[in-house]
Amino acid sequence: MKKILLPLAMLGAVAFMTPTVSADPASDLKQFQEFFKKKFPAVPFDEYANGLYALPGLEPYREQWLMYNDFPPLELGLTRGKKMWETPFKNGSNFASCFKNGGRNIAQGYPYWDEAAQKVRTAEMDLNDCLKKNSEPPFTGLDNDTKTRVRLAELTAYFYSLSKGQRVNIDISSPGAVKAYEAGEKFWWQRRGQLNFSCANCHMDLAGKNFGGNQPLSAALGHPVGWPAQRLEWARLETIHQRYKTCNSQVRAKPFKHSSEIYNNLQFYETYMSSGLPLTAPAMRN
Amino acid sequence: MASDKQTQIRTRTRDGVTDVLVLVNHPMETGLRTDPKTKEKVPPHFIQKMTFYLNGKEVLSASLGPGVSKDPLVGIKLKRAKSGDKIKVIWSDNKGESGSEEATIN
Numbered sequence: 001m002k003k004i005l006l007p008l009a010m011l012g013a014v015a016f017m018t019p020t021v022s023a024d025p026a027s028d029l030k031q032f033q034e035f036f037k038k039k040f041p042a043v044p045f046d047e048y049a050n051g052l053y054a055l056p057g058l059e060p061y062r063e064q065w066l067m068y069n070d071f072p073p074l075e076l077g078l079t080r081g082k083k084m085w086e087t088p089f090k091n092g093s094n095f096a097s098c099f100k101n102g103g104r105n106i107a108q109g110y111p112y113w114d115e116a117a118q119k120v121r122t123a124e125m126d127l128n129d130c131l132k133k134n135s136e137p138p139f140t141g142l143d144n145d146t147k148t149r150v151r152l153a154e155l156t157a158y159f160y161s162l163s164k165g166q167r168v169n170i171d172i173s174s175p176g177a178v179k180a181y182e183a184g185e186k187f188w189w190q191r192r193g194q195l196n197f198s199c200a201n202c203h204m205d206l207a208g209k210n211f212g213g214n215q216p217l218s219a220a221l222g223h224p225v226g227w228p229a230q231r232l233e234w235a236r237l238e239t240i241h242q243r244y245k246t247c248n249s250q251v252r253a254k255p256f257k258h259s260s261e262i263y264n265n266l267q268f269y270e271t272y273m274s275s276g277l278p279l280t281a282p283a284m285r286n
Numbered sequence: 287m288a289s290d291k292q293t294q295i296r297t298r299t300r301d302g303v304t305d306v307l308v309l310v311n312h313p314m315e316t317g318l319r320t321d322p323k324t325k326e327k328v329p330p331h332f333i334q335k336m337t338f339y340l341n342g343k344e345v346l347s348a349s350l351g352p353g354v355s356k357d358p359l360v361g362i363k364l365k366r367a368k369s370g371d372k373i374k375v376i377w378s379d380n381k382g383e384s385g386s387e388e389a390t391i392n
Contacts, residue, residue, distance in 0.1 A: 070298070070307065071294075071296045071307040071309055071359060073359065075294055076292055076294070076309065076311045076357060079292060079294070080292075235356060
């Protein structure tokens, strides 16, 4: 009996291990998007850009979402972001001068791999660097200072709104980028916290379910295209890293720092996995 | 006293009825909330009156109170409003601040 069980157990172990062994990003991407295609065959690909409202079974949330999208409260924050973007610095320069094409239609490539610095860079970091370059005070203390973080989120929201509808296209050709991608992938699949959940548990296996009756779970596909977003619960625009932090504390894990390398890598991985979806940021979310 | 708070208007006409939606950036403090840091009551600060004008003529005047949420969205429905009509909204709060915004019905 033992002789039969042992090979069987080994087979089981091998079968269990296969999904976590990383192949190349391109085939990962295909596998990832196929997973949702199989799970929700009725949902067209572009609909995933609308977050959890695209999923079957969450129609009541979608109805409400369509109603408040008539005049979403994020318009107030977005207008403040627009004003910040357009106000020239003391030296006469402005935000548009720091970006290619004046900041228009470029956000689909964010976050990107910076070959010189060997780091993933997000839009928030580039906006902050633009301030530093023009000797303006940058946004600091993003972990504790809600007001500053919300101002940065509003500015980033306007930056993303300039690229609305552009399809996500992340360049992952260099070996360093693949390394960052793998770090993000590892974070995505790793279980954490007292509840022992990985990101994938909720946003792949349980996607479309209503957790505890009041926490509808979104599909991972399309996560980053709506951020910075305004959650009804928060009533203000927030950055995607703040969402990662709260997600981590919801599974009772210690959150990492805003703009830390691990979150940058996670955002890099998640955005790459949403390749081809149109940007809808800023968006309203539950 | 004019305020720096944003007021935004959106209009939409469907089946001869025009929806006018007004979004105001306002804290709408009831006066009952306690500041978590100083442990003192946050003084009340809320919109008391909001008046709608169509082509300069008052069409509706609403009394709002502390029961209305932060950043309120107030909507009214107008019959017989035509495309190109001017809509104006003026609001004032208990601290004497006021704001206004104009829009054209599309």
